Amino acid sequence: MIDAAFARTMARYNTWQNKNIYTAADSLGPAERNAGRGAFFGSIHGTLSHLLWGDQMWMSRFSTCPKPDVGIGESASYVVDWGELVERRQALDVEIQTWADGLSSEWLSGHLEWYSGAAQKHLRHECALLVAHFFNHQTHHRGQVHAMLTAAGAKPGDTDLMLLDA
Numbered sequence: 001m002i003d004a005a006f007a008r009t010m011a012r013y014n015t016w017q018n019k020n021i022y023t024a025a026d027s028l029g030p031a032e033r034n035a036g037r038g039a040f041f042g043s044i045h046g047t048l049s050h051l052l053w054g055d056q057m058w059m060s061r062f063s064t065c066p067k068p069d070v071g072i073g074e075s076a077s078y079v080v081d082w083g084e085l086v087e088r089r090q091a092l093d094v095e096i097q098t099w100a101d102g103l104s105s106e107w108l109s110g111h112l113e114w115y116s117g118a119a120q121k122h123l124r125h126e127c128a129l130l131v132a133h134f135f136n137h138q139t140h141h142r143g144q145v146h147a148m149l150t151a152a153g154a155k156p157g158d159t160d161l162m163l164l165d166a
Contacts, residue, residue: 001128004103010135011100024156046076
């Protein structure tokens with residue numbers, strides 16, 4: 001499925017794209033970032049808050065990162081202060097890169113069991129599949145934010161993976 005090199009590349013892509021999206025979002029005022037835009041998590045800020053929450057939830061399963069103290073239903077308001085959201089995003093991106101840099105093929109070929117509050121049941125899956133999901137979830141929600149930013153008049157940069165190190 002995937003290997004550790006893929007995870008390391010995607011962790012770098014995650015950091016690069018979060019800088020891209022947050023820089024564009026920072027060009028907007030608080031009212032524009034918090035305006036309801038019809039997205040599942042409401043606003044640009046709400047979607048970025050959910051994404052931080054989701055990344056932290058997955059990292060709590062993959063590593064020693066602390067689990068968020070709220071459930072998915074509160075994820076859009078997990079971090080309400082913009083400056084704090086920016087700081088926590090940057091810190092988590094460093095943690096994700098450090099984790100990815102230490103991944104082994106043995107861990108990726110193993111399985112993870114956890115209780116999913118979203119699914120309301122115990123789940124067990126291959127770690128490689130869950131890591132692929134982790135990075136796919138990030139890309140999915142950043143795509144939503146990109147669309148909202150563009151509609152609000154902000155100008156996010158390139159998002160193509162092949163431009164990561166260009």
